[in-house]
Amino acid sequence: MSFTISSTWYQDFFTELPNEFWRQAMPPEATGADIDFTERHLELRPDARVLDVPCGSGRHALELAARGHRVTGLDISDEAVAHGRRAAEAAGLDVDLRVADLRDLPQDSSYDAAVCLGNSFGYLDLAGTRAFVEALAGSLRPGGGLVIDSSTAAETMLPHYQGGSQTMSVGDITMEARREYDVLRSRAFSHYRFSRGDEAVDVTAVHYVLTCAQIAALLTEAGFVELEFFGGPDDTQYEVGSGRLLVTARRS
The missing domain is CATH 2.20.25 (N-terminal domain of TfIIb)
Known part of the structure; x- marks a missing residue:
């Protein structure tokens, strides 16, 4: 086995061919189920300000915008953001998509909700993930909601x-x-x-594998409360062996 790879692998990974594969692989109903879950658990009002990070090619950001939310999406991939902007324009949607590192978030406590969907939680090492979670907290208003998605939690x-x-x-x-x-x-x-x-x-x-206890500790240390763990967007209970982890929380 060889584990010599840059810790910033994600800066060069998401070019057109990998991005296009995942764009074609994800069915619209899966995106809809994710946003149904988000709206339900975060109790989003129709015009909520939502931060989507990393937003990839914008599939969740565009769905949120189509439902009347004011959406900002950030992603490291120039190609993905450009694709998302074209898709938003074609659909007549007003979405603010930007190229940025996922730790470089607006720190104005102005967002009603933030989502990290699509199994991107875990791209960073423990210190980087802590910085990301702290940045998420700084972007949210008090009481603002959060959804984190992972298929690489240790228990999964x-x-x-x-x-x-x-x-x-x-x-x-x-x-x-x-x-x-x-x-x-x-x-x-x-x-x-x-x-x-x-x-x-x-x-x-690369995915850094964290236990549920580690994820909970990172969120709690950053000021999140009311943590809940689900095994999918259908609200199933998360347990050992669940194929997916969805965590909801609120900024205290």
Whole structure:
């Protein structure tokens, strides 16, 4: 096993081919279910100010805007943000999409809610994740709500973890993935090849694996309260082996 990869891997990962694969792979009903969950648990009023970070190509941001919310989305990928802006314009939606690091959030305590959806929680090491959570708290008004999404929490990932390879095709793009786990630093590596015709991109993603207790501690230390843990947008209870973790909280 080789675990030599930059801690800022995400700065170069999200180019057009990987982004387009995930854009095609995610069905609209999955996006709708995520936003139904968010509106329900955060009790969003129709014109709520919502921060979506990282927003990727804007699938959640555009859905929120379509439902009448005022949305700001931030992402490190120039390609993803440009795609999201074009999609918003085509749909006639007013969405503020910006290129930025996920720790570089507005610190004006003006947002009613913030969402971190799409399994991007865990891109940073423990110190970076702490800074991210603190930045989220600084962006929210007192009482503002938060939703965090992860498929790599320890209680999700480790009970059934297997390395090995996987191949998946969506449209004209094929993804080949090989996974391995760095036990000493609690990191999950996903080595990808995305290919489309004669074009191919080889990239590696890293997720730092945190327990639910660690996630709860980070949120509590940053001033979040009323933490709840769910196993999916259908409000199932989170338990060991659940395929997904959704955490809701409020800024105190």
